Amino acid sequence: MQQFATFVRKEFYHVLRDRRTLFILFGMPLAQILIFGFALTNEVKNASIAILDYAHDEASSHITARIAASNYFEVEENVRDRHRLEAAFKEGTIRLAIVFPANFHQDLVHQNHAQIQVIADASDPNYATTLTNYVSSIIQDYQTEISENMALPYRITPEIRMLYNPQLKGAPNFVPGVMALVLMLVSVMMTAVSIVREKEMGSMEILLVSPFRPVGVILSKAVPYLILSLINVMSILLMSVFLLQLPVEGSWLLLFAESTLFIITCLALGIFISIKTKSQQVAMLVSLMGMLLPTMMFSGFMFPIENMPVPLQLFSNIVPAKWFYIIAKAIMIKGVGIAEIWKETLILCGITLFFFIISLKSFKVRLE
Structure with missing residues (x-):
């Protein structure tokens, strides 16, 4: 019994001295509770929308005000023509647009019927369907309110239009996400064990005495x-x-070039992990757990980033998969060019350069 207590006490000492073990035991559960409790939700909030109002009358103003006052939408801009509307969709600055036709209020008063066009970015079909349902509900509430004392009630019919994915297929959403996930895991994980494997096998000494520079x-x-x-x-x-019958709407060459850039980003990250770790097991664990969860949760592939609290939205900006997912979906589904995705491309270049420089600085030419 005394020997058993001694071993138990020794294990306690070992756990308390190892900061990484303490982090896994206490830090990871807390982080998962916070993430799953606040970030991962199917509720839509703060979706970016645009208003194209040809009417500029009382009815259109009231509906616009109700939409802007809800927690579901953030009115990013009031556009003046359809060309700017199409550009905003391609740039990804809006997820939905509402178009009020001319003479909207007059049609409602004199004909007891008017139409509103609702245009949604259906590259994410579930998100688009949810947004259009919210808009339809707000319009229905307004219609019910103004029709209470009318012998012949007003009728407003939303005209729904789904851009880029009119059939609401799931493939346009998950194919770019699967690309980001697969490339991130394969590139990071396989590269992460490369240098540390040389250390364990003892062949790193041969590389260090060779004419090769770091x-x-x-x-x-x-x-x-x-x-x-x-x-x-x-x-x-x-x-x-x-x-899957999912054609690439944009340039294949551009998509291939952006994929190459993302792969290089992942390789730089994997090399950094390999240099910093001392065993293949640790390198595998860090690359798998450290890349899988952020890629799934903070890339926008499975859960809308707009729904998350502001600190988690800011954290998502350091996840490379987020930027590649935006790029891949924009090229494959929307058919955009480099003019619409140059910002995301520069961010990936910056992340790649950062990890490559850090890896060179951290690479030790002498074994400890």
Whole structure:
């Protein structure tokens, strides 16, 4: 019994001295509770919308005010023409638009019937359906209120139009997300164990005494995984086109170039993990758990980022998969060019450069 108590006490000492173990035991459960409790929700809030009002009358102003006052929508801009509306959809600054035709109030008063056009970005079909249902509910409430004392009630009919994905298929949403998830996991995980494996096998000494500079060692580890990941990209795109009937609306060359950039970003991150860790098990754990959950939760693939609290929205900006998911969906579904995605591209370039420089600075030419 005394020996058993001694071993128990020794394990307590070991756990308390190991900060990583303490983090896993206490930090991870707290983080998951906060994330699953506040960030991961199917409720739609603060969706960016635009208003195109050709009427500028009393009825259109009242409906616009009700929409703006709800917690579901944030009116980003009041556009003046359809060209700006289409540009806003392509840029991804809005998720839904409401168009009031000319003489909206007059049609409502004299004909007891008027139409409103609701245009939604259906590249995410579930999100688009939810938004249009919310708008229809607000319009229905306004219609009920003004018709209470009327012998012949007013009737407002929303005209729903789904852009980019009129059939509300799921493939346009999950194919770019699967690309981001697969490339992130494969590139980071496989690269993360490359350098640390050399340390464990004892072959790192041979590399360090070779004429190779640190940058050469790092690049030699990354190139094979770059090629394998590019093959993954091509296989995913071919399956999406021929099996899922999801054509690439934009430039294949641009999509391939952006995918290459994202792969390089993931490789730089994987090399950084490999340099900082001392065993393959730790490298695998960090790359798997550290990349899988952020990619799934903060890329916008499964859960709208707009629904999350502001601190988590800010945190999502450091997740590379978020920016690639925006880029891939914009090219594949919306058919945009580099003019609409240059900001996201620059962010990925910055993240890549950051991790590559940090990896070079952290690479030790002497084994400890």
